[in-house]
Amino acid sequence: xxxxxxxxxxxxxxxxxxxxxxxxxxxxxxxxxxxxxxxxxxxxxxxxxxxxxxxxxxxxxxxxxxxxxxxxxxxxxxxxxxxxxxxxxxxxxxxxxxxxxxxxxxxxxxxxx
Amino acid sequence: xxxxxxxxxxxxxxxxxxxxxxxxxxxxxxxxxxxxxxxxxxxxxxxxxxxxxxxxxxxxxxxxxxxxxxxxxxxxxxxxxxxxxxxxxxxxxxxxxxxxxxxxxxxxxxxx
Numbered sequence: 001x002x003x004x005x006x007x008x009x010x011x012x013x014x015x016x017x018x019x020x021x022x023x024x025x026x027x028x029x030x031x032x033x034x035x036x037x038x039x040x041x042x043x044x045x046x047x048x049x050x051x052x053x054x055x056x057x058x059x060x061x062x063x064x065x066x067x068x069x070x071x072x073x074x075x076x077x078x079x080x081x082x083x084x085x086x087x088x089x090x091x092x093x094x095x096x097x098x099x100x101x102x103x104x105x106x107x108x109x110x111x112x113x
Numbered sequence: 114x115x116x117x118x119x120x121x122x123x124x125x126x127x128x129x130x131x132x133x134x135x136x137x138x139x140x141x142x143x144x145x146x147x148x149x150x151x152x153x154x155x156x157x158x159x160x161x162x163x164x165x166x167x168x169x170x171x172x173x174x175x176x177x178x179x180x181x182x183x184x185x186x187x188x189x190x191x192x193x194x195x196x197x198x199x200x201x202x203x204x205x206x207x208x209x210x211x212x213x214x215x216x217x218x219x220x221x222x223x224x225x
Binding site (some may be wrong): 001003006009020032036043044045046049090091094100101102103104105106 | 138
């Protein structure tokens with residue numbers, strides 16, 4: 001069975017600081033990888049996804065993530081955060097060919113103006 | 114607009130009572146999911162269904178039951194056997210294979 005680890009539970013940054021949130025997964029086969037975001041009072045929504053190809057994927061609002069297969073990692077990055085990025089971020093993994101999608105425990109990001 | 118509708122938004126229940134949470138989607142998605150969200154524990158998968166009349170247990174299925182009689186609907190029953198039912202419950206759906214989830218607004222269940 002697959003699992004996902006997010007090591008940063010709560011991150012506090014000042015505006016314009018750079019962001020990197022860690023995500024590691026465990027699964028022996030090929031996977032699809034996702035980052036979802038939950039803004040205060042809003043639905044969970046997709047930030048970006050990786051299925052195959054270029055391991056550096058770009059998502060909405062200037063976010064990007066890099067898949068490093070040898071490290072089983074899919075870290076989320078943004079060069080310069082804004083106050084509006086305050087939210088909870090979830091990494092998720094889905095073994096290709098299967099329907100099950102497993103989420104990590106989430107990282108709460110607080111951006112201070 | 115296409116989307117997922119969960120009801121009720123808030124629900125209070127006495128211990129020992131079963132309660133059913135509704136999830137309806139008009140996205141024509143084949144797969145549907147139920148997750149439970151607790152602070153510090155992320156989203157944990159309760160049940161999921163790939164097609165009508167078929168569903169699989171997720172990681173924390175004990176004390177829950179589901180049905181999938183229609184493509185659009187995937188109700189979740191929280192039974193009295195669920196030892197810690199107070200939580201925020203999220204329903205999601207996806208097309209078969211793509212597994213990009215669309216989420217509903219959630220239902221918050223409080224057991225008194």
